[in-house]
Amino acid sequence: MDKKLIIFDMDGTLVNSSLTIANAINYVRKNLGFEPMAQEYILRLVNDHTINPAQTFYHAKAFDRDHEKWFSEYYTKNHASELVLYEGIKELLDTLKGKGHDLAVATNAYRGSTIESLTHLEVYEHFDAIACYDDVPQGKPHPDMLHKILDQLGHSSxxxxxxxxxxxxxxxSQRAEIDYIMVDWGFTDHTDAVRSVDELHALLLR
Incomplete structure (x- = not known):
């Protein structure tokens, strides 16, 4: 593969954060006075682009500062014990950097939580740019953070x-006119997706 910019989603793609995300959402719900939701229910909805996540999880029209503060508070206290990289991801990132590719992260997580997570997992320095939910006017599925990364690193789509x-x-990805690869070792299962990090590794290096 020619040298290019490879952008990764974080949760469910690089990082197995399912336990932390579910627990952090329930921590916010607890602070709001709501009962906890089942982890499986949260993870089924967390990538559903048809819902308003603030309404679904917190019964609010939009996320506010308290939601961000409490979510980040849980993340900060528990990421060291709950977050792990998917097996083979560190080696994949090492190989891609060695081949001269630019690497970036585009995540709907907040910047503070993202930097904490990637630093704890010892991969933060692999990335040339990071775009997070609070860096752009609109998170994914809007293309704002992908455009931000392209502009920052001087790449075309x-x-x-x-x-x-x-x-x-x-x-x-479609809205930013960027080629896309779906993986399925995270929160969702897709019949047309790459099913293992080894398969992704082979696909990117062929």
């Missing part, structure tokens, strides 16, 4: 590839 695990990522 045809020089880029986006790798994610759900319809929000697919729609953002």
């Amino acid at each position: 045809h020089q880029a590839l986006f790798i994610g695990d759900g319809p929000r990522d697919a729609l953002a």
